[in-house]
Amino acid sequence: MNTTTILGACPHDCPDTCSLVTTVQDGVATKVQGNPNHPMTDGVLCAKVSRYTERTYHPDRLLYPMKRTGPKGSGQFTRISWDEALTTIALKLKPIVATRPEKLLPYSYAGTMGLVQGESIAMRFFNLLGAAKLDRTICSNAGGDALNYTLGGKLGMKMGFFAESKLIIIWGSNSITSNIHFWRIAQEAKRQGARLVCIDPRRSETADKCDLHLAIKPGTDAALALSLMHELITHDWLDHDYIAQHTLGFEALRERALQWSPERAAEVCGLQVEDIRQLAFDYAHTKPAGIRLNYGVQRSRGGGNAVRAIACLPALTGAWRHRAGGVLMSASHHARANAVGLQRPDLHRNPKAPLVNMSTIGDALNTPGLVEAMIVYNSNPVAVAPESVKVVKGFAREDLFTVVLEHFMTDTADYADIVLPATTQLEHWDIHNSYGHTDMVLNRPAIAPMGEAKTNTQIFRELSACMGLTDPLLQETDEQLLHTSLQSPANLNSAHPVTMDELLQHGFAAWPVADAPFAHGGFPTPSGKCEFVSERLAAMGLEPLPDYIPNYEPSDDSAVYPLAMISPPARNFLNSSFVNVTTLRGMEGEPLLEIHPQDAAARQLKDGDMVRVFNDRGSYECKAQITTRAQAGMVVGLGIWWRKLGANGTNVNELTSQLLTDMGRAPVFYDCAVQVASLR
Ligand SMILES: Nc1nc2c(c(=O)[nH]1)N[C@H]1C(S)=C(S)[C@@H](COP(=O)(O)OP(=O)(O)OC[C@H]3O[C@@H](n4cnc5c(=O)[nH]c(N)nc54)[C@H](O)[C@@H]3O)O[C@H]1N2
Ligand SMILES: Nc1nc2c(c(=O)[nH]1)N[C@H]1C(S)=C(S)[C@@H](COP(=O)(O)OP(=O)(O)OC[C@H]3O[C@@H](n4cnc5c(=O)[nH]c(N)nc54)[C@H](O)[C@@H]3O)O[C@H]1N2
Ligand code: SF4
Ligand SMILES: [Mo]
Numbered sequence: 001m002n003t004t005t006i007l008g009a010c011p012h013d014c015p016d017t018c019s020l021v022t023t024v025q026d027g028v029a030t031k032v033q034g035n036p037n038h039p040m041t042d043g044v045l046c047a048k049v050s051r052y053t054e055r056t057y058h059p060d061r062l063l064y065p066m067k068r069t070g071p072k073g074s075g076q077f078t079r080i081s082w083d084e085a086l087t088t089i090a091l092k093l094k095p096i097v098a099t100r101p102e103k104l105l106p107y108s109y110a111g112t113m114g115l116v117q118g119e120s121i122a123m124r125f126f127n128l129l130g131a132a133k134l135d136r137t138i139c140s141n142a143g144g145d146a147l148n149y150t151l152g153g154k155l156g157m158k159m160g161f162f163a164e165s166k167l168i169i170i171w172g173s174n175s176i177t178s179n180i181h182f183w184r185i186a187q188e189a190k191r192q193g194a195r196l197v198c199i200d201p202r203r204s205e206t207a208d209k210c211d212l213h214l215a216i217k218p219g220t221d222a223a224l225a226l227s228l229m230h231e232l233i234t235h236d237w238l239d240h241d242y243i244a245q246h247t248l249g250f251e252a253l254r255e256r257a258l259q260w261s262p263e264r265a266a267e268v269c270g271l272q273v274e275d276i277r278q279l280a281f282d283y284a285h286t287k288p289a290g291i292r293l294n295y296g297v298q299r300s301r302g303g304g305n306a307v308r309a310i311a312c313l314p315a316l317t318g319a320w321r322h323r324a325g326g327v328l329m330s331a332s333h334h335a336r337a338n339a340v341g342l343q344r345p346d347l348h349r350n351p352k353a354p355l356v357n358m359s360t361i362g363d364a365l366n367t368p369g370l371v372e373a374m375i376v377y378n379s380n381p382v383a384v385a386p387e388s389v390k391v392v393k394g395f396a397r398e399d400l401f402t403v404v405l406e407h408f409m410t411d412t413a414d415y416a417d418i419v420l421p422a423t424t425q426l427e428h429w430d431i432h433n434s435y436g437h438t439d440m441v442l443n444r445p446a447i448a449p450m451g452e453a454k455t456n457t458q459i460f461r462e463l464s465a466c467m468g469l470t471d472p473l474l475q476e477t478d479e480q481l482l483h484t485s486l487q488s489p490a491n492l493n494s495a496h497p498v499t500m501d502e503l504l505q506h507g508f509a510a511w512p513v514a515d516a517p518f519a520h521g522g523f524p525t526p527s528g529k530c531e532f533v534s535e536r537l538a539a540m541g542l543e544p545l546p547d548y549i550p551n552y553e554p555s556d557d558s559a560v561y562p563l564a565m566i567s568p569p570a571r572n573f574l575n576s577s578f579v580n581v582t583t584l585r586g587m588e589g590e591p592l593l594e595i596h597p598q599d600a601a602a603r604q605l606k607d608g609d610m611v612r613v614f615n616d617r618g619s620y621e622c623k624a625q626i627t628t629r630a631q632a633g634m635v636v637g638l639g640i641w642w643r644k645l646g647a648n649g650t651n652v653n654e655l656t657s658q659l660l661t662d663m664g665r666a667p668v669f670y671d672c673a674v675q676v677a678s679l680r
Helices: 052-056 080-099 121-129 141-151 159-164 182-193 205-208 221-234 238-248 248-256 264-271 273-285 303-317 340-341 360-366 389-394 456-466 476-485 489-493 501-508 535-539 582-588 597-602
Strands: 003-009 018-024 029-032 066-068 078-080 106-109 133-135 167-171 195-199 212-214 288-294 327-328 355-357 373-376 401-406 418-421 431-433 441-444 508-510 562-568 592-595 612-616 616-627 635-636 673-678
Touching: 003 431, 066 080, 066 489, 078 582, 080 106, 080 401, 080 418, 080 597, 106 121, 106 133, 106 501, 121 141, 121 456, 141 303, 159 182, 159 288, 167 182, 167 273, 182 195, 195 205, 195 273, 212 273, 221 264, 221 273, 238 273, 238 303, 264 273, 273 616, 288 303, 303 327, 340 476, 355 360, 360 389, 389 673, 418 501, 431 476, 431 508, 441 501, 501 508, 592 612, 597 616
Parallel strands: 106 373, 133 355, 167 195, 167 288, 195 212, 288 327, 373 401, 401 418, 562 635, 592 616
Antiparallel strands: 003 018, 003 441, 018 029, 066 078, 066 418, 431 441, 441 508, 562 673, 592 635, 612 616, 612 673
């Protein structure tokens, strides 16, 4: 028997970007484990990716190109050859791109976070054609823009140093579910005497295990942050020197914060005045104090402002001076691989190409004449995009030509005209940045492609040739692309540049980042300071100071839709990935709606009743779970289930809206009012 181990990278949209060790016996991957030599991974993977072989060798894996034989959405397909698939696609697309290339829309996200199988040849292909541009807003754009306006980019503390923090505020993150390697670090801090505080409307698994859980009302975090500032300012718990040297607009922020007494915030946030006062005291007096801020706070109307308010806190207390103090939401701008070189935006020459917001794909597809053809890869929009009724209606259009590159027949693939089988991470090369830590991780193929599956890059190379595109940039090999990803001015100038040799040898390499990036200021904003007041926001006609912006759809007893619904990730799924992996689905059970005993009693609900969750946008059926994990006035539908596995063929996104956040044009998944009724 021939047994080897291959170093890889977890491809999923998760801040941990683990280094993988895959065991291969006679060409078959038998085990995927965490690399013990990679400090962040520490030899441990989450339950999902520990079962990656179950996903790769799944009996439902797409192994051949398919064409649709039944109505859109029916899932009736028949096997065809690659030749027929590519010829059919080229035949359909050629007349469109000849006269109106901007009617072709790429739709992709982070099914793989790999820089090569993500947006390399694919983006060059769409750029050279002059296709519509996709505004990639669905996940982190509100918070990302907010960090940019405040700190100058997606930058912050290095994850490992939270181990030395004495106070950790986990703000809008269910770390045990979505950032398990951070949780390990937080546990280490706890053993060293740190106090853990969780701010989350839901009593999550993480909240259960923290010293204090503040069950805030959804979408009210800016009010809480402003009242913490109020306390810091009125008690003079400030680092005046840091504020004077490294911040912009303190006087204006001071005035704003003084309007937010703990009493006022307690009312808005549904918290106790004493808890707010105590948190402010602890935040000011415990050093070092780190805030693990996460995306849960930025999925409502005022999400950008909430992130801005929270990101201002460490500059007020000078927490940045210590490497275990500050805030971390995303670290993705610390390590800068050469995405521009891979994607070549300079090749795009069609001034008519519109920017289409992926978060409002429902509206885009229902706008007459906007999109005639779509190529979907690395994403499952029919399941994950908001306001599914409109998304489905758009995908079901008879006059829309849709190609989907996938591993499985997802809800989206069901609406394709042609489905193309793509390789998984075990079958291709790739290279990864992380948005949690600051290492780059290399992925080597461990096994040969399954069936007739091809890499995304190869599919776009072949499609380019079929479309008659001759630019040699479209035929670069994955190996060439890997090298391109490491060529950038930033890399050449840095003291310890990441090299391919290092990556090949260890599987990962640390990007050079200062331990305490803002200890001496140096924020990459226009002013070089932490910008409490943002001229850039003012120039866009937006409020330059962080403010509290109430939800579009707050919970309100007297409203037709009185319950605020949030739909954060389930632990054993990764967005809509893994929902079809039987053992993982078994752990999640079935689609559930968590509802507080009080709200259940008001509706005569019994635990386990089937319920209808509805609003003006749609109706979703699932099982009620009566639990105090949901606070009164709020329900929780953990996501993101495949629609076709749900009771009435829908999921939570049947209810979410296409309204957008204050910054970043991002979706408001957690700002969504519903009503619940028993189906008994
Ligand atoms: N197991 C697993 N891991 C994942 C994912 C997954 O699907 N499954 N998804 C990945 C992806 S794409 C992302 S973007 C990240 C997301 O992970 P996080 O960045 O942690 O964000 P969310 O999971 O959206 O929300 C985290 C917590 O915020 C809470 N929350 C909701 N609304 C509010 C609010 O208004 N205020 C506050 N303070 N908290 C709120 C939710 O109850 C939830 O517990 O996780 C990644 N990791
Ligand atoms: N209600 C609600 N909706 C949400 C969220 C929420 O919290 N609540 N979270 C939102 C967030 S944060 C995000 S990031 C989005 C995520 O939305 P998506 O980025 O669409 O993520 P997934 O649902 O995991 O779908 C990724 C798909 O890519 C495929 N894939 C993976 N690797 C490859 C590959 O190498 N090649 C090809 N061709 N395909 C591949 C997988 O099989 C999978 O079907 O969902 C958003 N939707
Ligand atoms: S999903 Fe996250 S925790 Fe799980 S293996 Fe991948 S990077 Fe690691
Ligand atoms: Mo995300």
